[in-house]
Amino acid sequence: MGLPRVCIIGAGCSGFTTAKRLKDHGIPFDVYEASDNIGGNWYYNNPNGLSSCYQSLHIDTSKWRLAFEDYPVPAEWPDYPHHAQLLQYFHDYVDHFGLRESIRFNTRVEKAQRRDGGGWDVTLSSGETLFYDALAVANGHHWAARIPDYPGTFDGPQLHSHHYRSPFEPVDCIGKRVLVVGMGNSAMDIASELSQRPMAQKLFVSTRRGVWIFPKYYRGQPLDKNPAPAWMPKGLRQWLGARMVKNLVGKMSDYGLPEPEIGPFESHGTVSGEFLLRAGSGDLTMKPGIERLDGNGVVFTDGSREEIDVIVWATGYDIKFPFFDEPSFCADEDNRPPALFKRIMKPGVPDLFYMGLAQPLPTLVNFAEQQSKLVAAYLTGQYAPPSTAEMERVIVADEDYYTGHYYAARRHTIQLDFDHYVRALKKELVKGAKRAAAQGNRLPVPSRQSEAA
Numbered sequence: 001m002g003l004p005r006v007c008i009i010g011a012g013c014s015g016f017t018t019a020k021r022l023k024d025h026g027i028p029f030d031v032y033e034a035s036d037n038i039g040g041n042w043y044y045n046n047p048n049g050l051s052s053c054y055q056s057l058h059i060d061t062s063k064w065r066l067a068f069e070d071y072p073v074p075a076e077w078p079d080y081p082h083h084a085q086l087l088q089y090f091h092d093y094v095d096h097f098g099l100r101e102s103i104r105f106n107t108r109v110e111k112a113q114r115r116d117g118g119g120w121d122v123t124l125s126s127g128e129t130l131f132y133d134a135l136a137v138a139n140g141h142h143w144a145a146r147i148p149d150y151p152g153t154f155d156g157p158q159l160h161s162h163h164y165r166s167p168f169e170p171v172d173c174i175g176k177r178v179l180v181v182g183m184g185n186s187a188m189d190i191a192s193e194l195s196q197r198p199m200a201q202k203l204f205v206s207t208r209r210g211v212w213i214f215p216k217y218y219r220g221q222p223l224d225k226n227p228a229p230a231w232m233p234k235g236l237r238q239w240l241g242a243r244m245v246k247n248l249v250g251k252m253s254d255y256g257l258p259e260p261e262i263g264p265f266e267s268h269g270t271v272s273g274e275f276l277l278r279a280g281s282g283d284l285t286m287k288p289g290i291e292r293l294d295g296n297g298v299v300f301t302d303g304s305r306e307e308i309d310v311i312v313w314a315t316g317y318d319i320k321f322p323f324f325d326e327p328s329f330c331a332d333e334d335n336r337p338p339a340l341f342k343r344i345m346k347p348g349v350p351d352l353f354y355m356g357l358a359q360p361l362p363t364l365v366n367f368a369e370q371q372s373k374l375v376a377a378y379l380t381g382q383y384a385p386p387s388t389a390e391m392e393r394v395i396v397a398d399e400d401y402y403t404g405h406y407y408a409a410r411r412h413t414i415q416l417d418f419d420h421y422v423r424a425l426k427k428e429l430v431k432g433a434k435r436a437a438a439q440g441n442r443l444p445v446p447s448r449q450s451e452a453a
Contacts, residue, residue, distance in 0.1 A: 012040020
């Protein structure tokens with residue numbers, strides 16, 4: 001019996017690292033990419049419209065943490081590379097491992113329908129419908145921009161940070177009164193850029209709550225370079241980390257920012273090497289949450305009103321799988337994706353894998369590379385998951401560990417501690433290898449290619 005054939009949706013870093021792992025194990029696959037090239041979110045001005053890169057973007061993860069296991073980053077890279085460097089690294093990886101020939105570009109997966117007996121009918125933008133034994137979803141989760149709904153109307157231009165490219169494009173912000181809404185990483189970068197005196201006439205930042213802003217460096221080294229060991233209890237790691245962050249940056253109110261009501265690790269970390277300097281230098285003005293839009297201005301929850309020319313909504317993304325009709329395969333109205341074992345497998349659906357569906361700290365770049373170890377071992381009969389009941393128990397326990405300490409919000413539904421996850425995954429792979437051996441290393445997903453043909 002041959003190995004199952006896999007359809008991989010997307011050729012961003014999650015898709016092509018999954019492809020590389022499958023290739024290493026001799027598992028046949030095809031990758032479908034809606035754009036004309038690889039890179040996904042890191043492909044600046046991606047013609048598929050799904051990239052959130054802006055011209056000045058540098059990744060907030062250091063090169064020490066984002067590197068692929070079997071393909072080192074260039075030694076001459078700076079600690080925090082520019083998006084163009086990261087994209088070139090992706091291209092070099094894909095070409096080095098001979099993956100490009102397995103990627104079908106300019107081809108969108110329009111629909112993926114699971115058959116009752118297993119396997120997938122995949123309909124492409126070309127009009128073809130092809131059969132695959134298994135499906136790996138790697139379509140990303142930073143492309144479906146979310147803008148909150150507020151009362152009133154705004155007369156000026158407004159855009160989501162997803163579409164921001166520079167102070168001049170797609171909206172000319174020079175000399176304008178600009179409001180950036182949000183306090184995530186994109187908000188930090190865009191606000192820092194526009195608040196420089198030759199840029200916006202005046203830069204406002206609106207936030208409903210205070211957040212901790214982490215610096216990029218500690219004693220001359222990237223903050224994420226030497227993390228606390230993964231074996232250390234979570235409570236101790238967070239206590240030590242919070243103490244370090246507070247010692248490094250002091251009180252947020254010292255910079256004129258609202259004081260957080262939570263600890264540094266009770267929300268998704270906001271990282272910026274510049275925002276605190278801009279705030280402390282008086283280059284930006286903090287405002288509370290928005291009450292309503294008001295023609296040529298915005299009214300805030302403290303009753304104040306500011307005239308605004310441009311609004312930049314840095315308000316996050318929805319998790320979407322537009323190719324699925326089955327609701328249980330999609331995120332719910334609270335932006336929670338399906339309950340997944342090790343954030344990969346949906347119990348009861350043995351031929352479906354979600355790749356890179358997480359917000360791992362410190363990095364997403366090489367996250368699916370780790371997940372693909374389980375997928376490849378599983379499809380070749382070298383790994384067997386536990387029972388459905390045990391999978392569901394582990395899902396609950398893992399979600400409590402990874403997200404239980406965050407305040408409830410749409411942005412916190414897929415948080416994850418990268419180092420702990422990798423350590424736990426290694427242990428699970430060992431257990432699963434023993435289960436697979438006890439079952440005779442049978443293939444859990446049969447190849448039905450001859451039947452489909």
